[in-house]
Amino acid sequence: MFTNETITFIGAGSMAEAMIAGLLKNEIVAPQQIIVTNKTNVERRSELKETYGINETNNLEFAIKEATIVILAIKPKDITTITNKLRGVITEKHVIMSVLAGITSSFIEEELMAAIPVIRVMPNTSSMIGESATAIAGGKYTSMPQMLMAKDLLTAIGQVFVIEEEQMDVFTGVAGSGPAYFYKLIEHLQKAACDGGLKPPLAKEIAVQTIVGAAKMLEETSTEPATLRKNITSPNGTTEAGLKALEAAGGCTAIEAAVKGAASRSKELRTEYEAVISK
Numbered sequence: 001m002f003t004n005e006t007i008t009f010i011g012a013g014s015m016a017e018a019m020i021a022g023l024l025k026n027e028i029v030a031p032q033q034i035i036v037t038n039k040t041n042v043e044r045r046s047e048l049k050e051t052y053g054i055n056e057t058n059n060l061e062f063a064i065k066e067a068t069i070v071i072l073a074i075k076p077k078d079i080t081t082i083t084n085k086l087r088g089v090i091t092e093k094h095v096i097m098s099v100l101a102g103i104t105s106s107f108i109e110e111e112l113m114a115a116i117p118v119i120r121v122m123p124n125t126s127s128m129i130g131e132s133a134t135a136i137a138g139g140k141y142t143s144m145p146q147m148l149m150a151k152d153l154l155t156a157i158g159q160v161f162v163i164e165e166e167q168m169d170v171f172t173g174v175a176g177s178g179p180a181y182f183y184k185l186i187e188h189l190q191k192a193a194c195d196g197g198l199k200p201p202l203a204k205e206i207a208v209q210t211i212v213g214a215a216k217m218l219e220e221t222s223t224e225p226a227t228l229r230k231n232i233t234s235p236n237g238t239t240e241a242g243l244k245a246l247e248a249a250g251g252c253t254a255i256e257a258a259v260k261g262a263a264s265r266s267k268e269l270r271t272e273y274e275a276v277i278s279k
């Protein structure tokens, strides 16, 4: 347990909540070690306080002074609003973890005008149940012990991958946005099941169990996905027919296009919001 840390979340949206839930579920920190702050929405802060027993405040300066770790969980468009407020308040003793898509650690470092350790983090919402695929990349002022600390802490929300910051865009396309592709896939499996005559709740249950089973097969057997696929595909059988239809409808290229689309938006966010550097 990280008994000496206090974690302040700036931003109280879905990603902050998913991380808070995961950290507390794994008891890596106690609720009293977490502070959440947002722009104005007091109901949302109260909701998080009641649900998780954490602290909440609208006093950003107080939340920073209390913290050892500051997690930026605002939208990329709000980055300069926050760095303007943090400048002079945040110190070299803090560690910043930024989950913002697209925004680089160097931008945050430059904006803060001090040697503040910044770690880029890309989690996903499966953090909520401790099943995120999370990437971390250190900035210019991050030490090895700080990276190890971040890895240990974030292991509470799932598996952590240490990558180069240049790889963050593609990681975001695969894993940050990734759960959404699978949810979309389930929506369509469910629709097709309903079109075939199954009732919606049953269709959902069947689709979910199918994806859970497939995911567990990948994890527990460590077999290559292509091998598992071939094991299902009898010559001239139903799976072959299904896969041919998937390919013909562009399903395979569509998956790659989704990753590329998200990764390219991650790059674009950078040019959109880092361009407004406070000059």
Ligand SMILES: NC(=O)C1=CN([C@@H]2O[C@H](COP(=O)(O)OP(=O)(O)OC[C@H]3O[C@@H](n4cnc5c(N)ncnc54)[C@H](O)[C@@H]3O)[C@@H](O)[C@H]2O)C=CC1
Pocket: 010, 011, 012, 013, 014, 015, 016, 037, 038, 039, 040, 041, 072, 073, 074, 075, 076, 078, 081, 082, 099, 100, 101, 122, 123, 124, 125, 176, 177
């Ligand atoms: N939702 C997801 O699946 C993932 C999101 N992210 C990143 O997490 C960040 C947050 O995303 P969400 O939680 O989905 O957004 P959200 O819109 O649910 O939450 C954003 C939060 O920021 C707060 N905020 C806005 N301006 C503020 C200010 N000036 N001071 C303090 N708080 C302020 C809002 O009140 C809100 O609580 C984004 O940068 C996103 O790129 C990263 C990985 C996955």
Ligand SMILES: O=C(O)[C@@H]1CCC=N1
Pocket: 101, 172, 176, 177
């Ligand atoms: O949609 C977004 O921009 C965020 C970043 C990764 C997942 N959700």
